Amino acid sequence: MPTLALVRHGQSQWNLEYRFTGWVDVDLTAEGEAQARRSGDLLATAGVAFDLAYTSVQTRAIRTACLALEAAGQAWVPLTKDWRLNERHYGGLTGLNKAETAQVHGEAQVLVWRRSYDVPPPPLAPGGTYDFSKDRRYAGITIPDTESLKTTLDRVLPYWQSDIAPQLKADKTVLVAAHGNSLRAIVKHLFAVPDGEITEVEIPTGNPLLIDLDADLKPVSARYLDEARAQSLPKRA
Numbered sequence: 702m703p704t705l706a707l708v709r710h711g712q713s714q715w716n717l718e719y720r721f722t723g724w725v726d727v728d729l730t731a732e733g734e735a736q737a738r739r740s741g742d743l744l745a746t747a748g749v750a751f752d753l754a755y756t757s758v759q760t761r762a763i764r765t766a767c768l769a770l771e772a773a774g775q776a777w778v779p780l781t782k783d784w785r786l787n788e789r790h791y792g793g794l795t796g797l798n799k800a801e802t803a804q805v806h807g808e809a810q811v812l813v814w815r816r817s818y819d820v821p822p823p824p825l826a827p828g829g830t831y832d833f834s835k836d837r838r839y840a841g842i843t844i845p846d847t848e849s850l851k852t853t854l855d856r857v858l859p860y861w862q863s864d865i866a867p868q869l870k871a872d873k874t875v876l877v878a879a880h881g882n883s884l885r886a887i888v889k890h891l892f893a894v895p896d897g898e899i900t901e902v903e904i905p906t907g908n909p910l911l912i913d914l915d916a917d918l919k920p921v922s923a924r925y926l927d928e929a930r931a932q933s934l935p936k937r938a
Contacts, residue, residue, distance in 0.1 A: 702921065703869040706749060707887065707910040708878045710765040711736030719799050721822075723791035724833055726760050736907030737765040741772025743926035744876075744909055751778045754876035755865060757786040757883065758838045766878035769909075778876070784838060785860035788880035792847025793823035795831045818896045821849040850899065854886040861887060869918055884910075891920055892935040905932055 711733030715722040729737065751773075756766040763782060770776050794802060794814065803811045814822040824846035825831060833844050845852065868875055877887065884904045888894065891912065894902060904910065908927040912920050925931035 703872050703914045703918070704749065704874045705869060705912045705914060706744060706751070706874075706876045707884050707904065707912070708737075708740045708765060708769055708876065709881055709884055709904045709906045709908075710761045710878065711740075711768075711906055713761045721791040721794040721797050721799060721802070723788055723795050723831075724759070725795060725831060729761050729764055733761065733906075734764070734768060737768035738772040739907050739927075740765070740909050741769035744769065744911075745773040747909075747911065747926055749773070749911065750874060751775055751876050752873040753868060754778050754780045754878065755786060756780060756782050756878045757788070757880065758782050758784045759787055759880070762786070762879050766876065769878060770876070781864070783860055783864070784842065785856045786877070786879045786883050789850065789853040789882040790825070790845045790848040791822055792825045795825055816900045817849065818899050819849050819851040821847040821852065823847065850882055850885060850889075851896075853882050854889060857883050857886040858890055861890065866918055869914060870916070888935065891918070894935045898935065901933075902935055903932055905930055908932075910934075 710729070712730050713722060713727045713733055714730055715725065715727045717730055754766055754770060756762045766780055767776070770778050799811065813820050833839055865875060865877065877884070881904050885899060885902055888902055888904070889899045908925050908930050910923060910925055912923040915921050923934050
C-alpha cells in the first residue's frame with residue numbers, strides 16, 4: 702500500500718511578522734526549525750520509512766524537508782525540488798502585513814483573497830522588489846503575477862500526475878514537504894474536496910499528515926501524527 706506524508710514547512714520569519722510571503726524566499730525561524738525536527742521525530746516514531754521526498758525551490762520548505770528527514774534518521778533519502786510545489790503567489794499583497802492590509806481593504810475582502818478557492822489577490826506590478834523574473838530558479842517559465850488556490854492547483858496537479866503519482870503507484874513511500882496552499886491543492890485533489898469546502902481545510906505546521914492510498918491513489922486512511930494538534934480531515938467525496 703503506497704503511503705504519502707505531507708509536511709507543511711515550519712514557522713518562517715515572515716510568518717512571525719504576519720506578512721504575506723508567497724514566492725519570497727524567507728528562511729525558517731528557530732521555532733520553525735524545531736517544528737521541522739518535531740515532524741521528523743513524529744515520522745520516526747510512526748515507523749515511516751521513506752523512499753524519496755519532494756519539496757519546492759523555496760528555502761523554508763527545503764530546510765523543513767532536510768531537517769525532518771535528518772531527525773527521522775533518513776537524511777540520505779533522495780530529495781527532488783520543483784517550483785510547482787511553491788507556495789501560491791500572493792500578487793500585490795506580497796510583503797504586506799496581514800493586519801494592516803485588513804485595515805485598508807477590510808477583513809472580509811482580505812479573507813476572500815486568503816481563503817477563497819478561485820479569487821486571486823490583485824496582481825503584482827512588474828519591476829518591483831518582489832519581481833522574480835531574474836531569479837535563476839524560474840528561468841524559462843512564465844512567472845505568475847498572482848494566484849488563487851485554483852491556479853495553484855493548476856500547476857501542482859500536472860507535477861503530481863507526472864512525477865509524484867507514478868512513484869506512489871510503484872508502491873513507494875513519499876514525503877512532500879511544501880507550503881500551506883500547495884499542500885491544500887494536493888489534499889483537494891486526493892479527497893475530491895468541493896470548491897466551496899476547501900476554504901475550511903487548513904494544514905498545520907509541524908504536524909505530518911500521513912495518508913495510506915489504494916492502487917488508484919484514493920485515500921484509505923489519513924491521520925495527523927500529533928493528535929493533540931490535529932485538524933479535521935475532509936471526507937473523500
